[in-house]
Amino acid sequence: MRHALNLATALAVGLMPVAALAQSMSPMRGEVNSFTDAFAVRVFPANPYNQKIKIEVHVYDQDFQPVEARISPAIFQLGAQASRPVLVVVPFDGAAERKVRICTESIPFPNEQTQIRAQICGKFFGHRKS
Known part of the structure; x- marks a missing residue:
């Protein structure tokens, strides 16, 4: 039991820098708040790694269904x-309010050792004012 606890502690400590x-x-x-038929959000994806990464930005509704949005650059x-x-x-799209998730996804480069696709999403609410 003590050996298992030490192993779990060592793994947790060893994984902390990766999570950071x-x-x-x-x-x-x-x-x-918007007075037009759309609302705009500016987000800032960040790369904490010591190598470049490829990023894709996507927009989803509350149920993670894709939303037609203009993204620059996508x-x-x-x-x-x-x-x-x-x-x-x-x-x-004719509604008075819209809730969306804007997601930043890192895409692994071909021939890289690690092929993990990471995704982080934020929640945004648009209110149409008349």
């Missing part, structure tokens, strides 16, 4: 320790 270097995006939440490479702005414009 997680891909990020800010802000993770937001509310936007796909790009992000340098080591870098961050950059991404503009996301979401239509209300």
Whole structure:
């Protein structure tokens, strides 16, 4: 039992630096008031790693169904320790409010040893004002 506990502790300590270097995006939440038929959100994906990564930005509804949104840029490479702005414009589609998830996904480069696809999502609320 003591050996298993020591092994679990060693694994947890050994994995902590990996968890600390997680891909990020800010802000993770937001509310936007708009007087038009769409609302805009600017997010900042960040790369904490010491090598460049490929990023894709996607927009989903509350049930993670894809939402037609304008994303600029939608796909790009992000340098080591870098961050950059991404503009996301979401239509209300006739509704007075819209809740969406904006997700940043890191895409592994071909021929890399690690082929992990990471995703981080933020929740955003748009309110249409008349």
